[in-house]
Amino acid sequence: MKLFRPMSPEEIRFIKGFKVGEKYMRAGTDVVEAGTSTHHVYTLYSGWALRYDTLPDGRKQILSILLPGDMIGLQAAMFDEAQHSVQALTDVTLCVFLRDRFFELYRRQPKLGYDVTWLAAHSEAIVDANLLSVGRRTAIERMAYLILSLHDRLDQLGLVTEGGMRFPLTQQQIGDALGLSIVHTNKTLKKLYQRQAIVIRDRHLTILDRPALERIARYDENAHAPRPLL
Amino acid sequence: MKLFRPMSPEEIRFIKGFKVGEKYMRAGTDVVEAGTSTHHVYTLYSGWALRYDTLPDGRKQILSILLPGDMIGLQAAMFDEAQHSVQALTDVTLCVFLRDRFFELYRRQPKLGYDVTWLAAHSEAIVDANLLSVGRRTAIERMAYLILSLHDRLDQLGLVTEGGMRFPLTQQQIGDALGLSIVHTNKTLKKLYQRQAIVIRDRHLTILDRPALERIARYDENAHAPRPLL
DNA sequence: CGCAGCGTTGATATGGATCAACAGAAGTGG
């Protein structure tokens, strides 16, 4: 399956000119902070990031997990003020674009503007799926779904190897993504170990029994269209 | 706050040419069906619609509630296949656009392409908020949040009057939006009646005690104020 | 008249939260 749509040399040249630099950030640092505005829009070049929001009393919900190729800060760019935060989960490399020049992209390279809309729609589809999970799946179903969906996204990026996939999430973060307490997250994970469905060791996860996971999660593996590269 | 950005006569002319018609649909009918593809993209001109997804065993989650001005079918247009369904909640009027001509809009009227991205980002922000609610708020908090957010969206559209706002959702649908059972939805609503926070009569809802609702929901616009330096 | 959809309510069951404690690993400062 093709991952990125092919681009014309002109488009590639335009993107190169549009990009103002790269930024390297350490795990745990904030890329975008809710309630603030920024002059930059980013593309996640390598590493993982977390999009999350919190209630005033500190309850936290991870909205989606960002992987290489995902955009960061589009909402902040569109609405002047970020409504949620983005945090580097691992060390991270970002491609940096200037927000002020963002509209230029639509004017000069309409296809790329279209691609941005595609990415926004794709990002929403992921949140949609998470909402279905958190709203209607049980804890173990959510867990299985999370693992499968991450696995398949990473697989499309060529980031799944023999030894499985990188899995840098703490159990606290898994809980915050699934709307569960940390204790219950731990106990739910344990069930998946005991069923020999997965192994986590050394911040790496291997799926041992994919059919079992799919059954648990009610996972419909649906084809994903090739994404634009930005 | 201005609701719509001003458009040039040329843009308006373009949109009129781009639009291929209007469509009226009765409450309860499907506008978009998950797993199918369509040649149309819509704008909701009047009425309410529900975006929802289901698990194979029938559990249902409403992803967002669509109000006048919202787009319908953007994901379906971008990915060839709709990943969720959209149903008319009330009788509905749609503006119909041709999917095949969608890209033309980016080429000929980049500002409008930009606007589509804006709408997509806006739509995602709403789902984000719902996910935070369903993942981390209690039943009564979710209910209060739902009411406040709908109220404020309708207010911006000028659809809130003396008598409050139209409220065509059944309790089943409220439950499906909040990730609750119908019984618990009923009992939670009752609590809001008893606290004299709201009244629902005749498919219309009036907010009696907004501060109470805001307190319950942690509907706090300052949630993301700059935090103390440590 | 009977039926279907919607709302209501009490009784009971349970999934997951909360509380409490502990263990290992990794850093940190003396």
Next chain:
DNA sequence: CCACTTCTGTTGATCCATATCAACGCTGCG
């Protein structure tokens, strides 16, 4: 080097928010 803290994971006990079950009433409608 050790003492100490912090972060992460683990586990058992108990509690509670919400699900499920089971009725019943109302309304509109064919």
